[in-house]
Amino acid sequence: MTEIQNNYLENYLEIITAPPQLLIEDLGRPGYSWMGVTPSGACDQASFRLANRLVGNPQHLAALEILYGPCQIQFHSSAIIAVTGAIQSLTIADRPCSFNYAHLVRRGDTVSLEVPQYGLRSYLAIKGGLYGEPYLGSSSSDTLSGLGPAPLSKGDRVAIQETDLAVEIPFELAATDGISDHFDLTGWWGPRSRHFTRNSISKLANRELIASKDASRIGIRLSGAELSPEPNLHVEPEGILRGFLQAPPSGELVLFLADHPTTGGYPIVGALDPRSTDLAAQIRPGDRVTLKLGDN
Amino acid sequence: MKIYSIGPNAFIVDFDTSDLVIASFKYLRMGIPHLFEEVILGADTIVIKAAEQVAITSSAIAEMLNDVGAIAGGRDQKDIEIPTVYDGLDLDSTAALAGLTVREVIDLHCAAPYTVSFLGFAPGFAYLVGLHPSLELPRLSSPRGLVPKGAVAIAESYSAVYPNPSPGGWRLIGRTELNLWDPSAPEPALLQPGDRVRFVERRIW
Numbered sequence: 257m258t259e260i261q262n263n264y265l266e267n268y269l270e271i272i273t274a275p276p277q278l279l280i281e282d283l284g285r286p287g288y289s290w291m292g293v294t295p296s297g298a299c300d301q302a303s304f305r306l307a308n309r310l311v312g313n314p315q316h317l318a319a320l321e322i323l324y325g326p327c328q329i330q331f332h333s334s335a336i337i338a339v340t341g342a343i344q345s346l347t348i349a350d351r352p353c354s355f356n357y358a359h360l361v362r363r364g365d366t367v368s369l370e371v372p373q374y375g376l377r378s379y380l381a382i383k384g385g386l387y388g389e390p391y392l393g394s395s396s397s398d399t400l401s402g403l404g405p406a407p408l409s410k411g412d413r414v415a416i417q418e419t420d421l422a423v424e425i426p427f428e429l430a431a432t433d434g435i436s437d438h439f440d441l442t443g444w445w446g447p448r449s450r451h452f453t454r455n456s457i458s459k460l461a462n463r464e465l466i467a468s469k470d471a472s473r474i475g476i477r478l479s480g481a482e483l484s485p486e487p488n489l490h491v492e493p494e495g496i497l498r499g500f501l502q503a504p505p506s507g508e509l510v511l512f513l514a515d516h517p518t519t520g521g522y523p524i525v526g527a528l529d530p531r532s533t534d535l536a537a538q539i540r541p542g543d544r545v546t547l548k549l550g551d552n
Numbered sequence: 553m554k555i556y557s558i559g560p561n562a563f564i565v566d567f568d569t570s571d572l573v574i575a576s577f578k579y580l581r582m583g584i585p586h587l588f589e590e591v592i593l594g595a596d597t598i599v600i601k602a603a604e605q606v607a608i609t610s611s612a613i614a615e616m617l618n619d620v621g622a623i624a625g626g627r628d629q630k631d632i633e634i635p636t637v638y639d640g641l642d643l644d645s646t647a648a649l650a651g652l653t654v655r656e657v658i659d660l661h662c663a664a665p666y667t668v669s670f671l672g673f674a675p676g677f678a679y680l681v682g683l684h685p686s687l688e689l690p691r692l693s694s695p696r697g698l699v700p701k702g703a704v705a706i707a708e709s710y711s712a713v714y715p716n717p718s719p720g721g722w723r724l725i726g727r728t729e730l731n732l733w734d735p736s737a738p739e740p741a742l743l744q745p746g747d748r749v750r751f752v753e754r755r756i757w
Contacts, residue, residue, distance in 0.1 A: 493670070527562055
């Protein structure tokens with residue numbers, strides 16, 4: 257249960273059916289990595305920002321991150337909402353509604369999202385933003401350290417910040433494209449890649465990696481990379497950023513998402529560009545991934 | 553010192569000696585804070601992420617860090633004592649593995665002056681260097697699901713205190729009631745890079 261158990265909330269939504277993971281997220285708490293605090297925040301920041309822009313919010317206001325589905329949310333006040341991210345069907349009071357678009361929800365309406373056809377994470381933004389108890393200046397749930405608002409479950413109520421509902425709906429906003437069951441991710445090789453054999457590095461571009469079941473907001477394990485390190489390669493702990501690719505001795509690659517640890521003891525061999533980092537938040541276990549990394 | 557870029561806005565700085573790592577970190581983080589979103593200290597590296605809208609190159613960072621040697625003089629490290637009761641779950645097995653008595657383990661752990669090398673793993677978790685070589689032991693083969701707040705631990709060449717309950721694979725030798733993490737404080741982490749630390753044995757709280 258969350259801190260927001262205020263009995264006389266005026267504007268709030270209530271979770272009727274919770275998906276496997278339902279979190280309050282914003283753009284995170286950057287700048288504290290050096291003291292061991294993960295930046296956290298929305299995993300697919302492009303879709304998150306789009307949802308906020310669609311309802312006329314500043315891009316950083318707290319919204320819901322919905323993992324997979326199904327998810328049903330009842331609104332106890334009228335609201336303007338938009339849903340972005342993974343591709344799934346959306347209904348408001350049983351009427352089919354389009355994704356990546358702003359909609360009016362009336363008091364008492366239930367918003368339902370089905371299990372997505374492709375992708376993993378959707379964002380539901382509400383005009384005015386959600387209220388989540390801030391920690392170090394952010395209302396994002398950090399699943400690694402447990403900082404920020406607790407994960408939401410059935411029956412939880414979340415306050416909606418009061419706002420004027422008059423909204424000019426923007427148009428021609430680009431949604432995250434490239435969500436399917438095969439992801440082409442682009443980025444750059446990193447300094448530690450020179451500690452791996454040339455042969456294994458050059459083969460990677462033509463390999464189809466598989467996202468393993470070991471996937472969370474912390475990161476995704478990609479199997480099939482078969483990178484071969486120099487014998488006796490030892491790396492002291494060093495800093496990690498979202499989108500970094502790490503090569504543990506198992507030969508798999510670990511791709512770090514929003515709740516990554518701030519330091520790690522395996523070599524960092526590359527990094528994704530910002531667009532691919534956002535897209536990676538939509539990779540499901542079993543999806544195929546091709547890495548196209550350039551030299552710096 | 554070598555600086556490598558990973559893409560247009562991230563850099564890894566490798567230091568040949570550990571002397572200037574912490575001074576460089578403090579300079580990048582506090583001297584010119586608006587340029588960088590993240591400056592992350594490692595054991596002998598700094599990872600840098602430029603702030604949005606900032607275009608910066610490896611050579612510009614190299615130039616900034618050239619001056620650090622000259623200004624590294626008057627530093628602001630604290631001396632911190634950590635009162636510790638040595639009754640950790642792994643104290644006996646640690647002594648056995650090191651071929652020492654429990655008394656010797658405690659004395660060696662208390663005798664060493666430590667320095668905060670960097671923070672990572674969890675909020676406020678400081679990696680302390682200076683552990684006596686005879687206490688350098690591998691991590692537990694299987695990590696514990698829950699290590700209590702305040703646990704004093706060692707692993708490989710480091711010692712540390714768990715600031716909050718968390719999973720962990722380090723060898724638990726004692727515990728402290730000193731609070732290492734206060735998110736409402738201007739500096740939430742008690743132990744800052746470069747600080748000098750000593751463990752002081754307490755019989756009981």
